Amino acid sequence: MTYAVKEIYYTLQGEGAQAGRPAVFLRFAGCNLWSGLERDRESAVCTFCDTDFIGTNGPGGGKFKTASALVDAVKSEWPKESTRGQPYVICTGGEPLLQLDKPLIDAFHAEGFEVGVETNGTIEAPAGLDWICVSPKSTAPLVQRTGSELKLVYRQKDALPEKFEDLAFDFFYLQPMDGASRVAETAAAIEYCRTHPQWRLSLQTHKLVGIP
Numbered sequence: 314m315t316y317a318v319k320e321i322y323y324t325l326q327g328e329g330a331q332a333g334r335p336a337v338f339l340r341f342a343g344c345n346l347w348s349g350l351e352r353d354r355e356s357a358v359c360t361f362c363d364t365d366f367i368g369t370n371g372p373g374g375g376k377f378k379t380a381s382a383l384v385d386a387v388k389s390e391w392p393k394e395s396t397r398g399q400p401y402v403i404c405t406g407g408e409p410l411l412q413l414d415k416p417l418i419d420a421f422h423a424e425g426f427e428v429g430v431e432t433n434g435t436i437e438a439p440a441g442l443d444w445i446c447v448s449p450k451s452t453a454p455l456v457q458r459t460g461s462e463l464k465l466v467y468r469q470k471d472a473l474p475e476k477f478e479d480l481a482f483d484f485f486y487l488q489p490m491d492g493a494s495r496v497a498e499t500a501a502a503i504e505y506c507r508t509h510p511q512w513r514l515s516l517q518t519h520k521l522v523g524i525p
């Protein structure tokens with residue numbers, strides 16, 4: 314299996330229940346719900362994406378021929394001097410489950426990494442993941458219906474919170490849609506959480522403080 318990777322970088326998880334936790338972000342290239350090209354955005358299933366996931370030209374990006382080569386690249390981003398703090402890799406994208414497989418998860422575990430994933434939920438997650446964040450998109454069929462957190466971008470006309478409230482997740486988050494209406498979406502998300510306390514607010518804290 315060759316893995317196509319847009320970028321690899323060390324930062325803090327900005328979103329959801331693990332916000333603030335240091336992690337290496339492994340951003341896979343490509344997505345099944347949008348080509349990534351602006352000319353296709355309007356007609357895509359997922360129209361509000363905030364990420365460039367095309368190609369392998371980002372920092373630390375490239376094509377990795379083996380799981381072991383990719384684990385080495387991720388490992389090299391984790392601080393060498395640290396003896397405390399569980400090494401943590403977050404597989405994202407694009408859609409990471411187009412590429413993330415059991416051999417790669419096993420290779421991360423063998424090197425002492427916990428493995429998290431950020432997925433749109435349209436592909437079943439492989440066994441062995443330590444943290445599964447599912448973020449449903451519009452009319453796309455939701456296949457991965459269990460996990461650690463369900464982090465719904467709010468508001469999406471065809472994916473309102475009521476559709477997901479009975480699923481088996483440990484946490485339920487609303488994340489205001491970033492874009493031209495971010496302020497209004499944030500106010501709407503706060504009001505929804507206030508009136509439906511199963512749901513918590515997830516702010517994209519990395520954007521607030523200006524880290525990637």
Ligand SMILES: C[S@@+](CC[C@H](N)C(=O)[O-])C[C@H]1O[C@@H](n2cnc3c(N)ncnc32)[C@H](O)[C@@H]1O
Pocket residue numbers: 344361362363364405406407408409431432433434447448464466488489490491492
């Ligand atoms: C870029 S996606 C990559 C992972 C996967 N394809 C997914 O959609 O979950 C990472 C996270 O950013 C969220 N996201 C993308 N665009 C956003 C936006 N404009 N505002 C708020 N969150 C956004 C996604 O819902 C997802 O939780």
Ligand SMILES: Nc1nc2[nH]cc(C(=O)O)c2c(=O)[nH]1
Pocket residue numbers: 324325326327328364405406431519524525
């Ligand atoms: N700091 C930071 N936290 C994040 N959590 C999920 C992200 C993603 O793009 O998957 C993301 C991201 O892009 N940056």
Ligand code: SF4
Pocket residue numbers: 344345346347359360361362363364366406407408433450
């Ligand atoms: S599913 Fe995720 S990566 Fe794909 S376009 Fe939507 S937000 Fe972006």
Ligand SMILES: [Mg+2]
Pocket residue numbers: 363364
């Ligand atoms: Mg992001």
